[in-house]
Amino acid sequence: MVNFKFLSNFKYKSINCIIICKIQILSKILKKFLLNKNINVMNFFILLHFSLIQYLIGYKILIYSPEIGHSHVNFNIRIANTLIEAGHNVTYLKISIAKNINFKTKANIIETTSNKKFLNLFNNVVGVKNMWTMKDSFIEQMTDFSQFTNGLVVLCQSIFEDDKLTDIIRNEKYDIFIGEFYTLCPVFLKKYWNIENSIFTSAMTNNELLYDYFGLYFPSSYVPTMYHNANDNMPYLQRWSNFIDYYISKIFFKYILVPKFQLIYQNKSNDFTFSITEIAKETGAIWINTLPFIDFPSPITSKLHYIGGAGLPETKPLDDKWNNILNKRDFNVLISFGSIAKSYTMLEEYKKGILKAFTDLSNITFIWKYEKNETTLPLKVPSNVIIIDWIPQNDLLNDNRLNLFITHGGINSIVEAASRSTPIICVPLFGDQKRNAGMVQRLGFSEYYDKENLSNSELLKKTILKIIHNKTYSKRANRIGTLMKDVPFKANEIIIKTTEFIGKNGNIPEMNLHGSNMGIIEFFNLDIIFILIVLLILVFLSFYHLTKKIFKSNYKYKSD
Template sequence: MKVVMRLAFLFLILASIDSTQSYKILVYSPRFSQSINNFLGNIADTLVDAGHNVTTLIPIIISELRDGTHKSKKIHIQPSEETTNIADSFKYEDGDFINDNDLNIIHSVMFGKFFTGLLNSGCPLIAELDVHSFSSRLLNMYANFVYFVAFYAGKAEINTLFKERYGPEFPGVHEIGSHAAFNFINTEPLIDFAAPTLSRIVAIGGIGAKEPKKLDGELDLILSLRQKTVLLSLGSIVQSFTLPLQIKQNIVKVISQFPEVTFIWKYEYPEDAFAKSVSTTTPNLHLFKWMPQNDILADKRLTAFITHGGMASTQETALRGKPGIYIPFFGDQFRNAGMMQKNELGTVFDKHNLYNADKLHAAVKDLLENESYYENAARVAAMISKKPFSSKELLVKTVEFAAEFGPSPALRPQSYDMSWIEYHNADIIAVFAVLSFFIVVSTLKVVKCVLKKVLRIVKVKEE
């Protein structure tokens, strides 16, 4: 299953404006996640570069984040009081991402309600397991159920909001989505798990990674200090400074055991007591509140990446040909990490094992010494760079095609109009089950009758 968070929150409204095939395009990009902002922002900028008139509608949910687009026109919607209250009720730095379990249905429902409520108020875990194992497939089915339940309430809330504002006859999310001309998803097929798909689903993975810039200043100097440099970043939600002290101490302990390797750690509060103490005692460690991750990953001097396994980070890692250790904390990160391990681009490291310095040391040692990771990463990066059609080309051509011709009924699956019974052939299965039952019962009765006659004949002969 593709986790909901992997889907692009992208809505395009297209209208031809002149005979030069230039279109007016609206990109909807709620500001609630920096990586998704960058993904949608680069979509907007790519369409601007293709000659289109693009406007990005940006409901501000988390004000501290930056807009992802630099070239399109922008319309900001200031947060309502409800949006501010919901956002203030959940601070990322207060989250216990080490102990939280995505497969805990109560936790998932609460997070799903918070997540969708946050998005709605601003309106104008899944790991791929061994498919041959019964227990793994059962766990995957349960995980699908948990995520369905987690986001069901949010979808219902959106439908209610639509009907309140536009009338009871206004279609719901499912119906609106079923008539979309195309669906863009943020995934790279060359590293993703193979899965059945539809012709109207277009994968544009990696488009969120902007063209890298050459490093200069302090970062340029740091990457020149040693022959090997490792980047460590856990993303924008799981903030390193909030990790339990023992885990932070274990990370520093392991880093100190590789004095010949430079480590760059995205640590949001480099001025706190912990950061100040380790900065003076660990010469091969450099802490940064923020850094240009994409630019660093593109630098040939960077050896490897230790990351949380967010979609943007895993795709940038593959795009730049770097192996990694993937430490998933929640959501799609488990699937993304498993995807990278399946392609032998590194290993998945259980977040709970961060309490064990020896296991972390072994993982880092394997990352630095396993040459197959580097060979595979270089091969994947070359494949992505030489694809017949780049993600940008697919985006532009598909949007222009949709703008000119609109949705094609041929690309809309009939399953959208099928009931649960029809979709799963439950009625056919039920009929065959009933027929099979009667056949079995009838057969047993015939056998029983025949046996009685045979036994009767045998008894008569014996007498």
Template sequence: MKLLFLLFIVFPLSFSYNYLIFCPLFGHSHTTFFAKIADTLTDAGHNVTFFTPTIIRKFAKMNYVKSTKHVVHLEPSEKLERYGSFLENNDILRFWTDDASMSELFPMIELFNSMFLEQAAVLGKNLELLDELKALKFDVMIYESFVECAYPLLDYLEIKTFIPSTSIAYDPNLLESIGEPRMPSAVPLPMSKFTDKMSLIERTLNAIAPPIFNFFLSKPEFKSFRPPYSKIDIPSQESLSSFVFTNSNPYLDYPRPTIEKNVQIGGISVDFEKLKSQKVNKEWDEILNLRPKTVLVSFGSVMFSKDMPMENKLALAKVMKQFPEVTFIWKYESNDTDSFAKGIENIHFSNWVPQTALLADSRLSAFFTHAGLGSINEVSYLGKPALVCPLFADQMRNAKMLVRHNGSIEVSKYELHDAKKIEEVLRKLLFDDSYRIASENLARQLANQPVKPKELLLRHAEFAAQFGRLPSLDPYSRQMSFISYFLLDVAATVLFIVLLITSITFRITKLLINCLPFTLSSVKQKNN
């Protein structure tokens, strides 16, 4: 009996692995994504350490993980905290009116590079803490792919197996590093305003943007924390990863060729069964019962409605007034609503809304959103028509990604002042049943996809811990030259052979033609 009891104890322990989730605190959605990875592995019985060096102070006060108990914090240097403050207070409000062009991204990327260099310096000055982590003998480390200070940490902790991951839907640089083919002709870039159906000019821009970025942006150098403090070759390290986790879902994103190392876990942060069972409290229940239809309006946790231009607020309030049979729940972060919506009874303003619980409620008719990836995943899984208004960054791509499923409509942020336009698309979304039917169909597909994102994450994370690096999954195409990869040498060889055969045939034909008169003349003389 004692032996049986010991077997019950030892058996599950023998199949638990040690995971380190490295997640510097610089962004809410980024941290939410990696916290969900940590909790998923913890819930499966594994030992998970959530290592969260602070960059933006307010995020350190938030409890992102639920079941993961071993959370390790690290205080920032004054310089790193200044980077965090600048990032937090950066003038992103201008994106309510300014274009989020490629040129706008250069200074932001330079900021991130400098910030992660300083984060590496902070890690290097806290080797005592790193030694404590090293003693835990982690099997696998998971981290955001562009947080490149993860590589000296990997080196110091001597973790051989690692899984770079991305909290956005598509990172061509990461995927190209593991040998996945890039299709600029049909797959738009992360910050792109294009769809998969691009014009000649759009395809050109989509193709040349990455090399332009790589040419003009300087790559920071990260060095080992151990003597002789040699430079770490990050591109070659990325190719050694067992897998990469991407926040993409093949049933939602643009279809594209992938390889086995790319594990798409998009939607992992959406606990479908839990969300469907969520109930709103009495206050929100009463609000949802006020009118036959209800629309939720929220522009996320980074861009606030209170900061949009006044002409946009006035136009939206005017539009909402035109729908007396619809209740509008507007996430609005200030008390100045009388300046643009005084006396409009069907608008309910709130500093905070239970977004997922409202989306899961059958009485909610539509969602007016900024197209952040978290909101896109939630509205897709919960089957609600959406009016999407992207403001900047990957929201442009996210919006078009959702619209292609025919359950949503996109409006430009430059059209928010046009009350007539907004009323037209909102009326179509609310009263044309085709949008509801398409949204519900997408939700059913996501709910019944053959392999759930959580299972994909768990099985591949365990497989990596068990077998380590997987050179058999590293495509040889990654090492091929441009000429070999695109068969230009084959094309040149075939062209040469064709030209050679054509030339020989031409010469023989010409020779025969030249000989023909002489032959005919000889025959004629012989006959005479």
């Protein structure tokens, strides 16, 4: 391992994969050659050629990953590990932001600490605010979104100004750049770092604000926006709300946020021709962390691929401790609200409501991921409740003795539960979780539960019993689980195949929708519609005047 240190906030760690891999392969081949006297020189070189060819065709890939949250890091690490296992040379650009995010990868690591100004802005939105007390109003969400994106602008500025980092990345001459497009900075960084081919990703769903740039129209009449609580069958008032949410967000994004990133790029590169409108031309694929039979069906470009469930860890058999817990009662429920919103930070009345409901349901074992000692709870913990700060979530979900999963509605938790055919109750707290909750409720294996109703023990109890005793939920969960198992193209396969396809053939401009180059008048055929309306009006007026003239002539004839 070679270590380079630049400035006070930058550290570069790199493993020279080419040398190590070649040495390992050569040593194995030489050992076989020396031990086997029957192998001639020609056979040795043929063996050497085919042993090295798989590695030599691997691509150099850079993954850009600001550590905004566990789910985003998890998503990017799974992509990195999948590509490494396929024989590619992957470098993971780690932008340290959130604390206590740990991961395992064999990728080369470039690590840089975030700008202090950004960290302050980030903590004001994510670090300081209690997710349990955040309001669901659109105004508060837009305020938080504005603060958060201002932080992303500051972060992007600091990365562009890091000339040492730029030199390292340019000198590496990467074949492919992979980055989440919702932070916007990657769109400009890949151009600035001279990386020709790129894949843009989303650890959530496809962002409605980017539809225009890919030549698509966002159908707000039946697809909820990122932060909207609705399903695809919206009544009139919900469609109004979704419509307004979308266009307010779109105006903010297009006319306030994007120009800030554009200016950063222009000031550093002196390139005034490239803009975010080129994003469709500058990418070979878009990966989103969901599945077509889980997410809301919507218009997509042929460059978009669903990779939900990519890199899901293999399940392991539960040990005796967990087997004993699951065998105690006929029903078992798992409760976990993710890594950002800690259970111990929820309001006291929520804790009381949960414990009262669990106490009344004494024939059910509740496994509650709670990050502090149970003495911090306001009520005595009943014997049927297991309080624990860590759980083997994936393994528990895979066990058919688990009947229900109560979750915050993060996309990774939803995909895990769906893949294991487990019914869920979604208690969305912030961000896209409300949309996710509505998304899976419409599929019939989940119920949406407002966090403010956690204090209502009777309603919570009723909802839990409804899902456990109504077999429709488990049947629908089994249906979704079967679809995930039988999907014709697995997520890992899509990641590997599309990466190699783009590495070999570039960004595939043949697949770009021309709609991204069209103005609103052309795109919606408003010029044609206008002419048709004018023609219809002329026909109507002509018919009116002709009729009037005929009646007038008849009247005059009768008078005479």
